[in-house]
Amino acid sequence: MAGNWVGRGTFKSSPSAEPELVYCKITNTLSNGGTTLNQKGRCAVATNSGRISGTIRAQGSGAYDGSLESLSTKGPLTFSGKASNNQIALNASFVDRKTNKPGKASIQTVVGNGKYRTVSKTTDTKTRTEFVASDITFTKQ
Numbered sequence: 001m002a003g004n005w006v007g008r009g010t011f012k013s014s015p016s017a018e019p020e021l022v023y024c025k026i027t028n029t030l031s032n033g034g035t036t037l038n039q040k041g042r043c044a045v046a047t048n049s050g051r052i053s054g055t056i057r058a059q060g061s062g063a064y065d066g067s068l069e070s071l072s073t074k075g076p077l078t079f080s081g082k083a084s085n086n087q088i089a090l091n092a093s094f095v096d097r098k099t100n101k102p103g104k105a106s107i108q109t110v111v112g113n114g115k116y117r118t119v120s121k122t123t124d125t126k127t128r129t130e131f132v133a134s135d136i137t138f139t140k141q
Helices: none
Strands: 003-011 020-031 036-045 048-060 063-069 077-084 087-095 102-112 115-123 130-140
Touching: 003 036, 020 130, 063 087, 077 102
Parallel strands: none
Antiparallel strands: 003 020, 003 130, 020 036, 036 048, 048 063, 063 077, 077 087, 087 102, 102 115, 115 130
16 A cells, blocks of 8 residues: 555535545555555545544554544544455544544445555444445555
């Protein structure tokens, strides 16, 4: 997943919100002997744009953990999970930027053919309804 990537997809801030088109430019670099992926870039929707910055660390035996700062979180989102074959499944905790309440998300990434697709499902802090908060496909540049 190292390299320069452009992502396009959708973003929703709540279960009742209309999906917005999202566009991202991300650079992923490896460090620590290839066990850490550092991610930096920007994402934009019609109503907002901002910096993306994160780290994914391989812990061995297919386990991963890390953090990510994004448009929708106050402070870093933290996550952990497992990878097998071409899929990474992560569980995340964060503070919602709009409500200032703790939130949870599941993040599924599938890698292949010079692309990766990341789908984030979030549980709304008010209604406890799960919804697809983002669905972005990244293409290597």
